[in-house]
């Protein structure tokens with residue numbers, strides 16, 4: 001069992017189905033994602049079938065089942081950002097990275113996620129890379145940012 005999941009489950013002793021979402025959130029917060037092992041431990045602890053745990057977790061797009069990439073890209077899909085073209089922005093990122101939101105590239109370099117609103121609607125559309133905020137981002141600018149991440153990795157590999 002991972003070091004972080006034990007104390008989380010211990011805090012939810014005799015918990016049932018009502019505790020499922022808080023437990024999933026805490027485990028994801030601690031581990032960055034929900035691994036197969038975590039889902040199975042949660043399922044046993046809460047006495048719920050694994051299929052039920054997956055059913056609930058996959059219903060909410062806040063949960064991820066792969067570790068984040070070295071560069072975690074978050075795209076805002078709130079209303080203000082949608083009006084300013086976040087759908088196109090996301091489409092371009094999906095095409096470039098060849099992954100859907102919630103997934104991580106095979107080389108673990110990038111992961112992609114959508115969020116409801118980043119609270120900066122006046123600066124829409126917005127995206128973040130590893131928590132660094134980018135305002136009024138166009139698809140072209142977004143692709144340049146991905147390229148600069150790739151360049152950084154190439155430079156680091158050479159040094």
Ligand code: FES
Pocket residue numbers: 076077078079080081082116117118119120121122124125126
């Ligand atoms: S809708 Fe994107 S920051 Fe609010």
